[in-house]
Amino acid sequence: MIVGVPKEIKSNENRVAVTPAGVETLVGQGHTVMVERSAGAGSGFEDALYEKSGAKISSAAEEIFAKAEMIVKVKEPLPVEYGLIRRGQIVFTYFHFASSRELTEGMINSGCVAIAYETVQKANGELPLLTPMSEVAGRMAVQEGAKFLEESTGGRGILLGGVPGVAPANVVILGGGIVGMNAAKMAAGLGAVVTILDISLDRLRYLDDIMPKNVLTLASNAHNIRESIKTADLVVGAVLIPGAKAPNLVTRDMLKLMKKRSVIVDVAVDQGGCVETCHPTTHENPTYVVDDVVHYCVANMPGAVPFTSTLALTNATLPYAVHIANEGYVKAAEENREILLGLNVIGGKVVYKGVAEAFGLPYVHVEQVLR
Numbered sequence: 001m002i003v004g005v006p007k008e009i010k011s012n013e014n015r016v017a018v019t020p021a022g023v024e025t026l027v028g029q030g031h032t033v034m035v036e037r038s039a040g041a042g043s044g045f046e047d048a049l050y051e052k053s054g055a056k057i058s059s060a061a062e063e064i065f066a067k068a069e070m071i072v073k074v075k076e077p078l079p080v081e082y083g084l085i086r087r088g089q090i091v092f093t094y095f096h097f098a099s100s101r102e103l104t105e106g107m108i109n110s111g112c113v114a115i116a117y118e119t120v121q122k123a124n125g126e127l128p129l130l131t132p133m134s135e136v137a138g139r140m141a142v143q144e145g146a147k148f149l150e151e152s153t154g155g156r157g158i159l160l161g162g163v164p165g166v167a168p169a170n171v172v173i174l175g176g177g178i179v180g181m182n183a184a185k186m187a188a189g190l191g192a193v194v195t196i197l198d199i200s201l202d203r204l205r206y207l208d209d210i211m212p213k214n215v216l217t218l219a220s221n222a223h224n225i226r227e228s229i230k231t232a233d234l235v236v237g238a239v240l241i242p243g244a245k246a247p248n249l250v251t252r253d254m255l256k257l258m259k260k261r262s263v264i265v266d267v268a269v270d271q272g273g274c275v276e277t278c279h280p281t282t283h284e285n286p287t288y289v290v291d292d293v294v295h296y297c298v299a300n301m302p303g304a305v306p307f308t309s310t311l312a313l314t315n316a317t318l319p320y321a322v323h324i325a326n327e328g329y330v331k332a333a334e335e336n337r338e339i340l341l342g343l344n345v346i347g348g349k350v351v352y353k354g355v356a357e358a359f360g361l362p363y364v365h366v367e368q369v370l371r
């Protein structure tokens with residue numbers, strides 16, 4: 001199969017969908033890989049590395065879209081790319097269709113086979129192509145929180161770990177899933193006193209088993225949240241209710257209970273945030289202050305660390321890309337239910353129920369289209 005890797009054109013997106021190591025794997029299995037010039041530069045992969053791995057470098061995205069049977073990307077195609085995508089061409093990337101009617105209609109009209117990273121799903125419900133980005137964002141949440149707790153950046157001027165004779169900071173984490181667990185690991189490693197709140201007692205039991213002694217677990221309810229944020233120096237928002245807006249666990253009136261110049265990092269901002277006063281910010285201007293509390297609400301946190309994020313993402317996506325390239329999407333989906341669940345749009349038909357429902361579009365069962 002001819003696999004195409006265009007350069008990402010979304011603003012501030014420095015990740016690339018396939019690394020030189022990935023090219024070597026695909027080429028080793030008999031595929032041709034076309035990589036757009038400087039596609040990997042933002043992640044530290046120069047064209048020469050791709051060429052050495054067997055890729056063909058192309059200067060034009062148009063040429064890649066015209067020749068490739070499968071396009072592998074990171075972010076959803078932008079309107080200027082819709083017209084380049086061909087009927088029957090596989091596009092394997094993050095789409096997040098439910099957030100954009102324009103994108104959904106663009107892909108329906110293109111006739112392509114859209115396989116969405118975010119809906120590839122394991123039998124246990126895990127979303128293996130979202131997990132790596134949650135791991136990055138969770139770990140970053142504490143790094144950013146520590147930075148914005150510094151005096152010069154508007155914070156309280158407190159060191160997360162304290163020093164001998166001086167108490168460490170209190171870190172409160174709302175949601176103990178992938179983001180929350182990774183944030184807790186980092187904060188605990190720095191020596192902070194960490195409290196994780198979650199509604200799942202099973203999850204809290206698990207976290208209690210594996211976390212060090214400076215991590216406490218607490219059932220998530222309005223009372224416990226209100227009490228915990230009173231003493232918090234850093235609050236990390238990490239809740240997720242799949243397919244729904246995040247609940248407002250910290251309301252505006254609760255901010256008054258918090259210490260002055262404490263910091264909130266609301267990682268859940270991409271689902272509307274779990275703090276009422278949260279609105280999306282960018283890496284250029286990541287924070288703002290409400291009621292003396294610093295808010296950090298960057299919606300694409302992994303974008304700040306493209307070297308790490310590209311490797312984390314491609315470690316997870318490559319095996320699926322190889323399977324699809326080796327077998328074609330029909331056989332790959334028949335052999336691997338995780339890939340089947342990634343299918344969102346095929347030849348103009350919406351085959352993922354949630355996407356059809358989001359826009360009142362006709363839904364066709366995926367098996368009906370594959371048969």
Ligand SMILES: NC(=O)c1ccc[n+]([C@@H]2O[C@H](COP(=O)([O-])OP(=O)(O)OC[C@H]3O[C@@H](n4cnc5c(N)ncnc54)[C@H](O)[C@@H]3O)[C@@H](O)[C@H]2O)c1
Binds near residue numbers: 220247299
């Ligand atoms: N800003 C970014 O750059 C970025 C990057 C990656 C992920 N995210 C977002 O971070 C959020 C968390 O992702 P995740 O992968 O950790 O999800 P996850 O499903 O692994 O974890 C979510 C946790 O929230 C818990 N939860 C649900 N309701 C709760 C409540 N009322 N109180 C406390 N806990 C509650 C769940 O039980 C679960 O353990 C998502 O919204 C995700 O989209 C943002």
